[in-house]
Structure formats: structure tokens, C-alpha cells
Amino acid sequence: MTSDPMHAFFTLHRDLPREGPGEAADIHWAAALASLPDTAQMADVGCGPGGDISTLLEVAPKGHVTALDKTAHFIAAVRQNWQDDGRVTVLQADMARIMNRYDMIWCAGAVYFMGVTQALDAWRKSLKPGGVVAFSEACWFTDAPSDRARALWDGEHPGMTNAAGIKAQVDAAGFETLGTRCLSDAAWEGFYQPLEARIAALRPQADAALNTVLDEAVEEIACWRAHRDEFGYLLSVVRPK
Numbered sequence: 615m616t617s618d619p620m621h622a623f624f625t626l627h628r629d630l631p632r633e634g635p636g637e638a639a640d641i642h643w644a645a646a647l648a649s650l651p652d653t654a655q656m657a658d659v660g661c662g663p664g665g666d667i668s669t670l671l672e673v674a675p676k677g678h679v680t681a682l683d684k685t686a687h688f689i690a691a692v693r694q695n696w697q698d699d700g701r702v703t704v705l706q707a708d709m710a711r712i713m714n715r716y717d718m719i720w721c722a723g724a725v726y727f728m729g730v731t732q733a734l735d736a737w738r739k740s741l742k743p744g745g746v747v748a749f750s751e752a753c754w755f756t757d758a759p760s761d762r763a764r765a766l767w768d769g770e771h772p773g774m775t776n777a778a779g780i781k782a783q784v785d786a787a788g789f790e791t792l793g794t795r796c797l798s799d800a801a802w803e804g805f806y807q808p809l810e811a812r813i814a815a816l817r818p819q820a821d822a823a824l825n826t827v828l829d830e831a832v833e834e835i836a837c838w839r840a841h842r843d844e845f846g847y848l849l850s851v852v853r854p855k
């Protein structure tokens with residue numbers, strides 16, 4: 615197997631249940647906080663392989679989910695699972711240009727591609743009256759992270775801030791924060807355990823480029839397990855003021 619770095623990255627990042635930390639309880643919490651109606655129109659932006667769609671439909675059983683992502687093989691996986699379900703529309707699209715209006719825009723681990731303030735600015739017009747954006751964003755829990763944690767996040771998200779910094783970015787977009795919650799260890803393990811299994815399955819045939827990507831993922835997982843008191847994901851539910 616030969617591969618370039620991008621090909622190697624997407625060799626690892628496919629056929630996984632999700633592409634970032636998250637668990638069903640996060641969506642139940644956000645829906646309750648937002649008093650989401652059971653008929654809610656929802657968008658799952660940056661949906662990845664669609665790991666959150668079934669829970670979104672659980673919290674709004676008479677609702678609808680528009681699941682969109684820019685990455686073709688994630689969208690192909692979501693289509694395979696959901697194309698026969700009339701409650702789900704699947705789109706390969708840019709989250710900067712979402713259409714229609716929603717009671718909840720759900721964005722798990724993808725808002726940083728746009729930036730919090732920029733994303734909320736862009737999505738304001740796509741919210742129904744009373745509608746919310748619920749997003750998870752990587753977040754420092756300490757002002758003095760270890761060198762190892764700093765090195766990881768300098769590479770992945772150089773602009774990463776703390777809870778006060780995320781709230782300031784929400785305020786700057788003219789939104790109010792209804793509530794926040796740190797993602798649990800179970801939410802992280804729900805991402806990392808399947809990723810570890812995929813690393814183990816790919817390792818025997820991996821070439822140099824893929825080994826580099828696998829090694830980086832192993833370090834990311836080990837860093838979180840060793841330093842999870844220093845960083846995590848903050849889930850925020852916000853609404854235009």
C-alpha cells in the first residue's frame with residue numbers, strides 16, 4: 615500500500631462510527647436546554663459519518679435532520695445508512711453556506727474550521743425564531759498546559775482558547791449562551807476506542823505515510839488519556855440575542 619499524507623489521513627479516518635468525541639447524552643442535554651419541539655427541523659453540520667443522526671431523531675421523533683459534510687466518503691457512508699429514511703436529507707455541502715431554517719443547528723467538533731464567531735454570523739439567518747446552535751469546541755481547562763498537550767493542540771487548533779474565550783466569541787456574534795457542558799470521558803472513548811481498533815487493523819500493511827498518520831493518532835489518544843484534566847471539548851448551546 616503506498617499513500618501520500620492526505621490519502622493516509624483518510625485511510626485512517628473512514629469506516630468509523632464518529633470522527634470526534636461525542637455521546638448521545640450530549641444531544642439529549644442540548645435538546646432539553648433548548649426546549650426543542652418533537653417536530654424540530656435540525657441541521658447536523660460537519661456530520662462526518664453521521665454518528666449523531668439517530669440521537670437527533672430520538673430527541674425530535676417527528677422532526678427532520680439535514681446532515682451535511684464536505685467530505686465525499688463521509689457523505690457516501692451517511693447516504694448508505696439513511697437514504698431510505700424520509701426524516702433525513704443528506705448533502706455534500708460547505709457548512710459556510712447552509713440553506714433553509716432550523717430549530718437547532720448541531721455542530722459536533724467542526725465549528726473550528728470556520729471559527730465560532732464567523733460560524734454563528736453565517737448561521738444566524740438559518741435559525742427559526744427561538745432556534746439554537748449547539749456546538750462542541752476544543753477548550754483549555756488550564757492556563758498552564760503541559761508541553762505535550764500544548765504541542766498536540768498547537769498542531770491541531772492553534773487558536774484554541776478556554777471556556778471564557780469561547781463565550782467571548784459567542785458574545786462577539788451577538789448570541790447568548792444558554793448553557794455549557796464538558797464532554798465526558800465516555801464521549802472521548804466513544805471516538806478513540808474504535809480509532810484504536812482501526813489503527814491496529816491498518817498497522818500490518820501500513821507504508822511510511824500511513825505509519826506517520828497512525829503514530830500521530832496513537833500520540834493524540836495517549837496525550838488525552840494522560841492530560842485530560844488540561845483540555846477537552848466544551849459543548850455550548852447558544853441563541854441570537
Ligand SMILES: C[S@@+](CC[C@H](N)C(=O)[O-])C[C@H]1O[C@@H](n2cnc3c(N)ncnc32)[C@H](O)[C@@H]1O
Pocket residue numbers: 631632633634635636659660661662663664665682683684685688707708709710721722723724727
Ligand atoms: C472532527 S470531524 C466531526 C464529524 C462529526 N460531527 C462527528 O462528531 O463525528 C469534522 C467534520 O467537519 C467536516 N468539515 C470540515 N470543514 C467543512 C466545511 N467547510 N463544510 C462541511 N463540512 C466540513 C469534515 O469533513 C469532518 O467530517
